[in-house]
Amino acid sequence: MTRLDDADAQYRAWMRENLARAAEHFGVTIDGPAHDGWRLRSISAVVQGSAGRYWLRVLAEQRQWAHGDVWTGNADANDLTGLPKPRVLTVTEWEEGPRRQRAELMTFMPGEVCSPTDVLRQEIELSNAWWAELRRCVDVLAATPTRRVNSDGVKVRERLGQFFGDRVDLGALRWETVHGDMHWNNLLRPDFGILDWDLWGRGPAGTDAATLYCYSLRTPSMARRVHDTFADVLDTAAGRVAQLCVIARLLRRVEQGDHPDLGEPLRRHADSLLPPSG
Template sequence: MPLSVPAGRAVDLRVESVDGALARVERSLQTRIDPNTVVRKRRSVGARTARDTWVRIERRRLDKIGTQGWNGTECAARLQGIAQPEWRGCLVWRGPDESVMWRADETSLLPGRPIGTAVLGEDPELPDDWWKAFNTSLDSLAAQTTNRVATPDTDTITQDLVTESIRSAVPGDFDTTIAQWAPAHADLNWANMTGPVFCLFDWEDWGMAPRGLDSASLWASSLVVPALADRVRRERRADFASRDGKLMTLFACSKILGPDAHPQDPRREPARRMAEEIVQELLQAG
């Protein structure tokens, strides 16, 4: 049977049994899952199949799905000019006695291994060709159109969310209004990209977002390695130089400095310094 727990209890799929969900996916997609390849994350599980594809299974509460649904990987299949896995199909079901839904998306295999964890602890020493493909994909994504709205951390991004997040962690009397919105991956970190061949995956939360969200998110996940964080800022300098990009950098800093952040996060000090610098720039610009 699929995992069944009280709806009010937080679930971490890294420790909960997912045998029932894996068995259901095998039956419905008519393939076998290689148990030696299973990768567990907090709200998702992935594994290789016997037909050389990858299946990602996610559990999400109904109140986190919203009106636009949660078919981000399926919708991303139409995007052009982006290095991403080929989408093959999906399976969706509702858990018994739960206010949650399960979704399994089957895609082609990645061209390499994920670069690291969401927050990287050492320089991956990526080749210049990787950075070129990275920039091409992000620029292509930002140039496209969609009715989807990004849901970073499963929260729909809005002007109010941006303002509240920044105000909760960054002092200063400056305007937080976003001027430019564009399509974004919305979960851009080192766990969702491959190397040495670039590929961007896990598209569940993509949609319209303030300019610079992806660049700022990747910068924040690089702060433990200063040279890498600097490289992200150089590669995406147009985003970071824009007013919206500065606000998104503060938004990323708020995740590290805010009231719910981990007090021992090693990124706190560089995030604090950057936040102070940006606030001064915004105040001077008026």
């Protein structure tokens, strides 16, 4: 075991201690396997309480970053109505060393995630009603006012400039409220549901459709279905900019070691959206 592997194992064990501490605080019992979040930033599990099943999530962050929209996203999403999503019931926070922990006890959403990873790598069966509900929810969210921010103009311009220089028509940018992380591991089936609301807020119009489309590129038949569902969004000037914003964000993730098999499809798709260089 390398030193890095050993450090990860120790951190995972510490996060499991945090999960157990939160369960004891809320008076619930862990009733399933623990699920590590992205880069071990969080840990979650099904828990059992006196009134039934719940979902318990613990987020850990360096103290200087433990604030703001990302820190409170799940609880802030309680204000959203008409969407199939968990509701945060109660929260507790504590500090240990340089990190602050935030535990959220949420309502339990039935069903299973559409993919074990963010990227969809095989075709799955989803009903027409599922696709219709996906579209409805994205539209409802887009029309919901909020002061929360997913991505601002400075961040968008920096991302696009890093990967595409001045080849993107920034004048086509439009803004709406987005989930911000609409990938296949955050969507439930057979009944539609949306998980993980950390990042929701104002962002480029079309972000959610673009995100799901980009995470579908390894399974062309599913990518086509996503495109068909959101063609009137993706095939606009603003939608093309949103796709390039998502591609830039995901290419940065690829460079950091996430989903290496997604890099080439993302680059090919970017080439199809950008004007010829030179």
